[in-house]
Amino acid sequence: MAIFDVVKYENKDNSVLVWKWPGDQLAWGSRVIVNQTQEAIFYKNGQALDLLGPGSHTLQTENIPLLKTLINIPFGNQTPFPAEVYFIDKATILDVKWGTPKPVPLLDPILNIFLPIRANGQFGFRVKDSRRLVVQLVGTVSSLSKNDIVNYFRGIILTKTKDYIASQLMERRLSILTVTAYLDDMSKDLKLKLQDDFAMYGLEVANFLINAIDVPEDDPEVQRVKHAMANKAEMRIMGDDAYRMKRTFDVLESAAKNEGGGNMMTAGLGLGVGMGAGNNFGGMAGAMAAIQPPTPNKALPGPGAIQPSDMVVCRSCGNKSFAAFKFCTTCGAGLITPNSTCPTCGAEVPVGAKFCGHCGLKLTMDLCPFCKNQLPAGAQSCPSCNSRSGGKK
Structure with missing residues (x-):
């Protein structure tokens, strides 16, 4: 085999991380040229021996003592000796992409269901x-590329x-849908x-970034979850009563637009108005098909019980609402009218009524124009001052 006077890196491929010099015969006095960001290492009998940094080096006992001991050839002897030389690129390699090839099902501890998640990012590394x-990693191969390391x-x-x-x-009780705020710490x-x-193979992680942790938008399970969360947010903004009222009319409107609307209305009202508006979102079942709210104090009337007599007219806007409601569904005014008492029989009568619905007598008594005392119903004269109720004494 030929003896090489100059040993240097001759590969033109920038993607190569480790390159093996093709020769295998060295001699004392040969020059080894190492480029910037590189190291040259002598390899023999499965052992990685002396290292040479950037620069031009003449082989002598001072710079390759380990190899000198192993080959046991006196310095100055021109007898060639076999050895392998590897050139290693120690520059930092950045912007290496990584990502999950397909969504991975993970348990969301807040929603209590499994959701398919995806994650991606980038990292950088260097030879340490x-x-x-x-x-x-190298062994007997002639080169090792950056892609080999990444793979x-x-x-x-x-x-x-x-x-x-x-x-x-x-550990942090995080939902997959809100984990983005923690990407930097993670x-x-x-x-x-x-x-x-990485250190097991002589490498060092220079940087590691998670760019995104998300879920596929077209996944049916994800769509159900987001719909339920939107309903919950709407209920929180509107308030429980207003939201249940809205859902009731949504069901009625949907029933009116479809054939067999009566059946749909029965099914819709029978399910309960709070479908999809649960207050305990963390206890959702696996399919997220029904997020139920707490049982209201007053149940809305069932479909078979809705009669004209169960509707009341709002005194503010004149529109009708269910009698079970406390507020008008059109203008929001209160529907519960306070009562007053009949001065004659003591029965409760609506405020503003002129005659008692129980005894039939007039609710407001006339006053004497002279002494201002109340006049009994039908009295011709004032029992207090004896003046006539018509205005003459």
């Missing part, structure tokens, strides 16, 4: 220990990331967790 990298660690990254996200959701934690795995 060239000896360890050559021994662990090797992709499975480790995805497994660690999935397990970490699942644990954080449970990215820092995952960088630390991945360091040991």
